Amino acid sequence: DTAVSQTPKYLVTQMGNDKSIKCEQNLGHDTMYWYKQDSKKFLKIMFSYNNKELIINETVPNRFSPKSPDKAHLNLHINSLELGDSAVYFCASSQDPGTGANQPQHFGDGTRLSIL
Amino acid sequence: SQQGEEDPQALSIQEGENATMNCSYKTSINNLQWYRQNSGRGLVHLILIRSNEREKHSGRLRVTLDTSKKSSSLLITASRAADTASYFCATDPWGAQKLVFGQGTRLTINP
Numbered sequence: 001d002t003a004v005s006q007t008p009k010y011l012v013t014q015m016g017n018d019k020s021i022k023c024e025q026n027l028g029h030d031t032m033y034w035y036k037q038d039s040k041k042f043l044k045i046m047f048s049y050n051n052k053e054l055i056i057n058e059t060v061p062n063r064f065s066p067k068s069p070d071k072a073h074l075n076l077h078i079n080s081l082e083l084g085d086s087a088v089y090f091c092a093s094s095q096d097p098g099t100g101a102n103q104p105q106h107f108g109d110g111t112r113l114s115i116l
Numbered sequence: 117s118q119q120g121e122e123d124p125q126a127l128s129i130q131e132g133e134n135a136t137m138n139c140s141y142k143t144s145i146n147n148l149q150w151y152r153q154n155s156g157r158g159l160v161h162l163i164l165i166r167s168n169e170r171e172k173h174s175g176r177l178r179v180t181l182d183t184s185k186k187s188s189s190l191l192i193t194a195s196r197a198a199d200t201a202s203y204f205c206a207t208d209p210w211g212a213q214k215l216v217f218g219q220g221t222r223l224t225i226n227p
Contacts, residue, residue, distance in 0.1 A: 004158070033214075041202060043159070043217040056214055090158055101146035101166070102208040102215050107158030 003027050006091050006108035013081060014116050020077045021111045023091030030096035031055070032074040033105065034066060037088045049074055050096055078113075086115045121218050122205055128224040135192045137221040139205030140185075146208040148181055148188050149215065153202045162190075162203075195225045 004025045013019055025032065033056075034046040048056040052068045063079045074091060092105040123138045139148070147166045151159040165172045165181045165188065172179045178191040192199055202222050206215040 040219060041153075041222075042219050043204065045214050045216075048214060092158075097213065102213070104149060104161040104164055105159075105215065106161070109156070109158045 004091055004093055004106050004108040006089075006111050008111060009109065010112050010114075012114045012116065015081055015083060017081050018077070018079045019081060019113075020075055021089055021091075021113075022073070022075045023108060024073050025091075025093040025106070026072065027093055027106060029093040029106070030071055031094050032068065032071075033092040033094075034074065034076050035090040035092065035107075037090060037110070039087070043090070047074075047076075081113075081115050083115050086113055088112050122203070122221045124221060125219070126222040126224070128226060129195060131195060131197055131225050131227050133195055135195050135199070135223055135225075137190045137203050137205075137223070139188045139190070139207075139218060141188075141205075141207045141216075142186065143207075144210045145183075146210060148179075148208065149206045150177075150179060150188075150190050151204045151206060151217075153204065153220070155201070159204060192223075195223075197225050197227050199223060200225045 006023045031050045033048045035043050037043045046060045047066045049068045051071045065077045068074045088110040090110045091108040094105045095103040121140050147164050149164045150162045153159045163174050163179050165179050176193045181188045202220040204217050204220040206217045
């Protein structure tokens with residue numbers, strides 16, 4: 001059973017389109033994340049949610065909108081796609097760090113987004 | 117600026133040799149974590165070392181942490197071809213509510 005699953009695995013689309021990426025985790029974790037990994041492998045956090053509430057929004061353009069229908073799902077919708085959005089997007093989950101230390105994160109296998 | 121920086125950026129060794137990767141960071145941390153990423157896959161957590169720990173072992177992995185120098189190292193002993201991957205350190209800065217990843221070390225094990 002896949003712990004953190006993302007769909008689709010590949011997404012090729014035209015500039016200006018709107019697209020969504022879905023993420024689901026079956027680990028019972030309260031906290032979920034979206035990361036962007038660029039071509040140089042630099043992994044940068046975009047958002048984190050704890051039990052459906054937004055915790056972190058890292059100065060991401062408002063074209064990116066996360067949505068968490070329940071604590072097992074965190075989807076990412078992107079409006080008006082731009083060339084610079086081409087990257088690999090990773091979903092992850094972890095136990096709730098609370099006010100303490102961040103726990104190990106479990107990652108999906110990524111969604112490779114290519115903008116033509 | 118970026119919290120964790122790995123060194124070297126790329127490392128190529130022969131199977132059976134030991135591989136050492138280093139990570140430096142800038143602020144106080146709760147813990148430091150190491151992850152592995154195989155090509156085309158997501159990151160996999162390897163080991164977590166708390167700020168009050170100096171060394172930790174897991175199988176062929178040995179991690180050290182020097183908070184006075186703000187640095188950590190990951191040693192993989194008796195490397196295997198399957199260890200070929202990118203290795204990332206991630207710091208957990210005080211009060212940050214997030215992990216901050218470095219750019220990784222690309223490790224290639226030659227048979």
